[in-house]
Amino acid sequence: MSPRIATILLLTLVRCTAAVALTPYQVDPHTLHLWHLDEKSPPFIDSSPDGFPLRSLHNGAESGQLSNPGLGHAISFNHHTGGTPFWSNLKGAILTIAPELSGDKSDNAPDNFRFQGDDGAFTYEALIKFDLLPEQSQTIALAILTMDGENDDRIFSFRIEREGFLSFSPLPDSGAAGGALASIPTTGPHAINTRDWFHVAVSYNGLPGTPGALRLFWTRIGSGVEEANAIGSGMLTANLARTTGDFAIGNEARSSGDGNAEAEPFPGLIDEVRMSSVARHPTDFIFIPPEKRVSPELAAERANDESSSERFELQINRIDVDGETIHHIPQNGSPLQLKPGLHRLDFDIGAISGLRRAVQLRSQLEGFNEEWKESSLGMSLSFEFLDAQLKPLSQAQFNMNGHSPGWDTGFAFSRFIHRRAPLLAPPNSQFLRVTLSSGAPDTSGSLGIDNLHIVRPNRPELSLWENGDFEGGVNILSPMRAPSGWQRGGDEPAIALVSTGEGSTILCLIDGDQTKSGKWSAIQKIDFDPGHAEDRSLMVSWSEAYNIIPGNQQRATFLNVPAGTYHFRAIGVTDQGPPTSASVSLELEVKPYFWETTWFTPAITASIISLIAIAILRHRHRRHHRRMHELSLQTALERDRTRIARDMHDDLGTRVSVLNLTASLARRSIGCAPEKASAHLDKISTASRELVAAMDELVWAVDPSNDHLDSLALQLTRHAEEVFQDSEIRCRLDIPPSLPHHPINSDLRHHVSMAVREAFHNILKHAGPCEVFLKFTFEAGQLEIEIRDNGRGFDETAANHGNGLINIRNRIRELGGTAKIQSQGHKGTLLVLQCPVPKTPHLRTP
Structure with a gap:
């Protein structure tokens, strides 16, 4: 024999001898159903006295598979005959009590099929072995034992979730809420794998509304433990209804018009399924030698003894401060000290020694809120x-x-x-x-x-x-x-x-x-x-x-707890069995900021009085300085307006003189040269219009009520109408309908107005028939005026542009701004005027 074959045989022998041989269950007075699943084909016999055989394998389920040593055979459910993996239309392997599957109640378990004791207690258990781990399976979930149906007969589901949880769920027609959900071990002696057999169980003690009354067990066969490995607990708000539905092993037997089929097949083997009328003790399972098991009678006797002497105490299990857990809760009356500031405090309170009765809790933070309030679940x-x-x-x-x-x-x-x-x-x-x-x-x-x-x-x-x-x-x-x-x-x-x-x-x-x-x-x-x-x-x-x-723990929350010394108290009372109560308390201190200490007030009072005196003196000084500044601004404003009025008066006088001279020439030419008289009259008409415009400009410039952005925008609009009204040029305006009420000084109004008017005249003279666009914007203290036309344009590199553009640049430069001009022959001209607008006081001359 070759060394390689010898090694393989040796490993096989070691593995076989390592497997723990089990003895099949025997029926006791609390056994409702017991299926060994050793038959080669249906029916699979129920060993209980009033049992019901399982009559049908569907969708590729295979019997006769080798089970754990000592237990004969098992059934494989890692099969399907149609549908889509991960979807509800999957037709997965299943074992049912009815001969055929149907979409109505004809495949329900018989009405006298019992699945709980007279007091509502039960234990459901099975042996399982995985071909694929839950996350590798192609199913929605991995069902072990279900009583599900199509209409009003959906009772319970005992299954494994793909995310790695063992769960027991009461379904909508069970008359109960709650259930149990627990993480399956991935490390340690009971870690999930595809090599070993596992015992899974759910038990319920028949006490509705009691935290921990529902328990989940997960135990690896051969782990050497002396009782089942409890992985979680839960509760039912009521005992399960006694209505029967589609009873199945290894899948759900529910089908409906929405395409739901047998979509939860178990990807592996199931064997030795037992249903009991009591909550079995953790030692009363198949992997414990029969002589070491605690019978239901002995377990009930122990429970009565524990109930009669049950010690009911409360303890603070956890404290969160602003979402962070305090890992060391003070003992022996020492206060919990917290840093300064407003805090959110969460207290988790629970019962000591595994109390199996529901507790009603109220809590109070004395010194912060004297009201006793319900804790949250x-x-x-x-x-x-x-x-x-x-x-x-x-x-x-x-x-x-x-x-x-x-x-x-x-x-x-x-x-x-x-x-x-x-x-x-x-x-x-x-x-x-x-x-x-x-x-x-x-x-x-x-x-x-x-x-x-x-x-x-x-x-x-x-x-x-x-x-x-x-x-x-x-x-x-x-x-x-x-x-x-x-x-x-x-x-x-x-x-x-x-x-x-x-x-x-x-x-x-x-x-x-x-x-x-x-x-x-x-x-x-x-x-x-x-x-x-x-x-x-x-x-x-x-x-x-x-x-x-x-669970048993409840949470009390207090928001915005300031500096101070407080006393947290919680009291609880059981709402089942003999009335008992308990309490727990904790001192805590939120340290004050330095300005909240006792010495701070006298010291700060003296400082405040000194600061007030200094502030009064500084206020008087600032008021005097502000008044002098206002007078200076007012004087400058009046002087500026006098200059503008004088300039306008000189311009007005010049225009009147030209008008008089032209009128004299027209009189002389009426008789001798009528064509010259006509020309002089046209010149008089033009001069008159310019005179009226100059007078309007004079009135607008000296009126202090126009010292704001709205007035400037309106004046620019008037300029556009006056300059282009009799021409072939069309002007389009983009001025915000609502400008901020921002004061401006007369210099800015005058120079901006003159610069824009000069630009309009340049377009009228040189651009030819075209469109003109005026855009007026004000943002973040910056005024921007954009004037763009699509006329002839000009060559910016040419030496002679006249004085118009120079005047525009000089005016805007005096305001601390810039004037940018871009133009190309036959492609129009763009003029952008930008200048800061200081927020000067709006002063009226007396």
């Missing part, structure tokens, strides 16, 4: 308004517990419910923080939101929140990617996921870890008008779907 969506330093000002929190209307077995099959609520932003609000939190660490379940919108009621079409559909981002459906603007947080950021539901991207929390929590959070700036209180009124809306299982 479940997950939450909160909206916090923050100031400019990101300190919280107020919070609106919306808690989710149980399951939402329309919840099914996951987001892909659930109906999202629209929800909205009003928000009021406090004064000084600058930012809004939105947080989706899984709550206390022992809370588990699933929560998803979509279509987050924040609007003002008077403008509902404008959403103030960006990326509320969570579509923005790169490859956001990858495991640890996040939509734009959102960040993961908490003890276990992997709880925060992005998924799909109703055809869109959803932000979700899937929490199967009852020792950690996770959250999503995002901060965005919201612009508020401080002068309008109605601007701070907002409306928030979103769509939600959830199935949340609360």
Whole structure:
């Protein structure tokens, strides 16, 4: 024999001897159903006295597969006969109690098929072995045991989620909410793999509304443990209804008109399926030797003893300050000391020693808020308004517990419910923080939101929140990617996921870890008008779907706790069994800033008095200086207007003299030279119009009421009308309909007006028939006037351009601005005038 073959045989022998041989279950008084699944073909016998055989294998399910040593054979469900992987139309392998599958109640389990005890308690268990790990399977989920149906008979689903969770879910017709969800181990002695057999179980003790009444177990066969490995717990709000549905192993047997088929086949082997009427003790399972098992009778006796002497105490399990966990909670009455500032405090309170009864809690922060308030359960969506330093000002929190209307077995099959609520932003609000939190660490379940919108009621079409559909981002459906603007947080950021539901991207929390929590959070700036209180009124809306299982821990939250000494108290009472109560307390101190200390006030008072005296003296000095400056400006303004009036008067006098001279020449020429008289009369007409225009310019220049931008813009409009009204040139104006009421001085008005008028005359003389465009803009204290025509243009390199352009540049240069001219032959001319507009006081002459 070759060494290689010998090595292979040796390894095979070692592996076979390492496998632990098990003994099949025997029926006891609490066994409702027991299927060994050893038959080569259906029916598969139910060993319980009033049992029901499983009559049919469908869609390629294969019996007769080798099971764990000592257990004979198993059934393989890693098959399908049609449909699309990952979709609800997949026809996967399945084992049913009915001979045929149908879309009505004809394939339901018989009415007398029992799946719980008289008190509602049960245990469902099986042995499983994977061909593919959950994330490698091509199915929506990996069903183990289900009672599902098409109409009003959907009761429960015990399955593995592709994301790596073991779950038990009451379905819509079960009459119960809640369930259990727990992460499957990926490390340690019970880590999931495709080599070993695993025992999986869910048990319920028949106490509805009690945290921890529902328990999940995951145990590797051969791990050497002496009791089942508990991986999570949950609760049911009520016992399951006794209605029967489509009972199946290895898949769901539900089919419906929307194309849903057998879409959850288990990718591997299932064997030794047992259903019991009690919550089995963790040692009462197949991998524990029979002599070491705790029977249901002995377990009930122990439970009664524990209940009669059950110690009920409360403890503070966790404190978060501004979202950061305090890792060392003081003991023995020592106060918790916090740094200065306003703080958000979250206290997680729970019962000690695994109390299995529901607790009602109230809490108080003495010294801050004397009111006792209910602590919150479940997950939450909160909206916090923050100031400019990101300190919280107020919070609106919306808690989710149980399951939402329309919840099914996951987001892909659930109906999202629209929800909205009003928000009021406090004064000084600058930012809004939105947080989706899984709550206390022992809370588990699933929560998803979509279509987050924040609007003002008077403008509902404008959403103030960006990326509320969570579509923005790169490859956001990858495991640890996040939509734009959102960040993961908490003890276990992997709880925060992005998924799909109703055809869109959803932000979700899937929490199967009852020792950690996770959250999503995002901060965005919201612009508020401080002068309008109605601007701070907002409306928030979103769509939600959830199935949340609360634990024993509850959370108390206090916002904006300032400097001071406080006493936190929590009291609790059980709402089942003998009435018992307990309390817990903690001293804490928020240190003050130095200006909040006792010595600060006297010292600052003396400083303030001194500063007031200095301020009064400086105020008088500034007032005197300001008055002198105003008088100086007023004198300069009057002197400037006198100069303008004088210049205009000289120009007016010249024009009158020319008018008189021309009139004399016309009289002389009437008799002897009529054609010259006509020319003189035309000149008189032209001079008269220019005289009127000059008088208007004079009145406008000296009128102080025109010292603003609107008046300047109107004057430029008049210039355009006067210059181009009888020409072939068309002028188009681009002047803002509403200019800021910004004062300007007379120098700026005069020079800008003259420069624009000079430019218009140049166009009239030299551009020929064309279009002229005037654009007037004012922004950030800068005035810009753009004059553009599409006329003949001129050569900028030519030496002789006359004095017009020089005058324009000189006028704008006196104002501290620039005049830019661009022109090309036959391509028009562009003139851009830019000058600063100082905000000078608007002074009227007395």
